[in-house]
Amino acid sequence: MGAVRTREQLRDYQQECVDFLSRTPRAAIFATMGSGKSAISLTHIVDMKREFMISRVLVLSTKRIIRMVWPTEPGEWQHTKHISVSPITGTPAERVAALNAPADIHAINFENLEWLVQYYGDDWPFDMLVVDESSAFKSHDSNRFKALIGGKVNGTKTKPTIRYPGVLDKIRRIVLLTGTPSPKGLLDLWAQIYLLDRGARLGRNITAYRNRWFDYNPYTMGWKPKPHAQADIEARISDICRVIESYDGMPEVTYNKVFVDFPPKVRDAYEEFQEEKLLELKDVEITAAHAAALTNKLLQFSNGAVYDDDRNVHHIHDLKLDALEEIIEQACGKSVLVSYAYQHDLARLKKRFPKSVVLDDNPKTERDWNAGKIPLLIGHPKSCGHGLNLQAGGNIIVWFGLTWSLELYLQMNARLARSGQKERVIIHHLLAPGTIDERVLSVLADREVTQSTILANIKALIADRLIHNK
Structure with a gap:
């Protein structure tokens, strides 16, 4: 590990993003991999905790990132090195122990989000959420999306049907991080932006979003953006998104x-x-x-x-x-x-x-x-x-x-x-x-x-x- 960096060594765009997050309770940072999204998020968390704006922080990401990246990243910076991170992994008993461990940030992988929502039920304790790689929520029909916003997950022969009440409204601040918000096209944006504004900008449901900005092709069975779609969508979400050019x-x-x-x-x-x-x-x-x-x-x-x-x-x-x-x-x-x-x-x-x-x-x-x-x-x-x-x-x-x-x-x-x-x-x-x-x-x-x-x-x-x- 190299020398610990100071807050003054944040790049200009990183500090601008930190300022933007402080003004925008629910926001997205679209930046390429390796551009310092974690440093932006950690700095924002430090600021919010210092001002008593948040109490418990949850990070959602892949298993490797929550185990290998988030626990070590705070130590790279002078102003965040005091931040402790508890990865929630392992057996159910080990996850519960990690949840109960005192820490500034608790981090869990996407696959265990449903378990976490069921574990807390109506007593959801996290008032800030950081989604590190929000393209994991590009599908409006995914179980993890329904676990956050509320919805029914149909059962199988081995799993019962579950109806999630939703925890989104209990979270005051949300930060989405990704370098690829729409990897396969503009359709991937709707679910991610819905996490931020409950459909205020792009439509209350995926059907409204499709009907307004896309044309259906019966031959390819796919949706093609209308000529004005990209510019219109970008304009609508520009107030809650920052892009690192x-x-x-x-x-x-x-x-x-x-x-x-x-x-x-x-x-x-x-x-x-x-x-x-x-x-x-x-x-x-x-x-x-x-x-x-x-x-x-x-x-x-x-x-x-x-x-x-x-x-x-x-x-x-x-x-x-x-x-x-x-x-x-x-x-x-x-x-x-x-x-x-x-x-x-x-x-x-x-x-x-x-x-x-x-x-x-x-x-x-x-x-x-x-x-x-x-x-x-x-x-x-x-x-x-x-x-x-x-x-x-x-x-x-x-x-x-x-x-x-x-x-x-x-x-x-x-x-x-x-x-x-x-x-x-x-x-x-x-x-x-x-x-x-x-x-x-x-x-x-x-x-x-x-x-x-x-x-x-x-x-x-x-x-x-x-x-x-x-």
């Missing part, structure tokens, strides 16, 4: 850490694997060859699979694949460039995402990417060297596996972060906390990747292990 010239770049949480068995296996490899080097003079072999093994483990001495692949986990899938879902149709490190990474990526395309030296691949025809492009940093222009095709890079090579790291990032890029570039790093991943990223950030640096890191790992074992 893209940038001209050289793009701004946001570096984002996406943590994957090893479950206990995997964590124990990593520790055992690391100790075994480190102890092999305890009594020898450590050379570059030793360092390369060790770090390769540890990096492979973090990615999810390891080669043995005969080049057989041993699968360990799919946590980074799961995190990548979540990033792709949140991109909502935007193309994503993925950097991999090992051939078994590529094989597992292709298996999980069979429609992905591997970057090669065929000019057509570059043209198709820049034309928006490739949703997921997978490349090795060595295949993404100078002269490859990919900035027209997307603005999101995901480092599935890291490299010690600063040159390769910078070259890969520069494929999108270059002149002509029309949007902020988001560079995600998939990291397993407490593993070699964090050491590599720290070295890359310091711009000091040398053989001596790598050796020093290996020696530090051995020293840490020996101290731990005393």
Whole structure:
């Protein structure tokens, strides 16, 4: 973790959004991934708590984000580091314990929202709601939407019919966060805006919304926006929404850490694997060859699979694949460039995402990417060297596996972060906390990747292990 930032280091657009939220009890911030939406929300929460405008805050997001992002984000800022976050996960008993734990913010994943509404019934205690990725509420017919606004959820053979009374009117302040409010079109907006104004701007129900701004096509069985629809809709919701615009010239770049949480068995296996490899080097003079072999093994483990001495692949986990899938879902149709490190990474990526395309030296691949025809492009940093222009095709890079090579790291990032890029570039790093991943990223950030640096890191790992074992 770098130095703790001060409130004065918020970007101008972030502070403007904080001011906007203070004036607008129910509002949406539409901003790209990595643009600092969490910092905006946390600053707003601090302000509201200081002014006694709110008492209990609930954050809704994905399971990984509520476990790995929200609990750590307050510590990044001087003015929010005192904020405590209690993730509501696990068994029902564990969730109840997390709810009862004293905290400034309680955070729950979308899938457990229905359970939470049923648990509290008429005694709903949260007077502020932050929906981190509000496109999860784009469907007006989803159970989670009905749980908030009230409505009937039909039962199945194994589940009874439920009629939710609705908790929306008990929540005084609502903040919606997303970079893709309408991933598949304007129809996706209605349910999200309804959470803010109960239909005052876009219609009291989805039928009214469709009839006013869309035409039905009986041949495609779909709804097409009328010519004036987008401008009209945007004007109607502009008072409760803020959009963080893209940038001209050289793009701004946001570096984002996406943590994957090893479950206990995997964590124990990593520790055992690391100790075994480190102890092999305890009594020898450590050379570059030793360092390369060790770090390769540890990096492979973090990615999810390891080669043995005969080049057989041993699968360990799919946590980074799961995190990548979540990033792709949140991109909502935007193309994503993925950097991999090992051939078994590529094989597992292709298996999980069979429609992905591997970057090669065929000019057509570059043209198709820049034309928006490739949703997921997978490349090795060595295949993404100078002269490859990919900035027209997307603005999101995901480092599935890291490299010690600063040159390769910078070259890969520069494929999108270059002149002509029309949007902020988001560079995600998939990291397993407490593993070699964090050491590599720290070295890359310091711009000091040398053989001596790598050796020093290996020696530090051995020293840490020996101290731990005393």
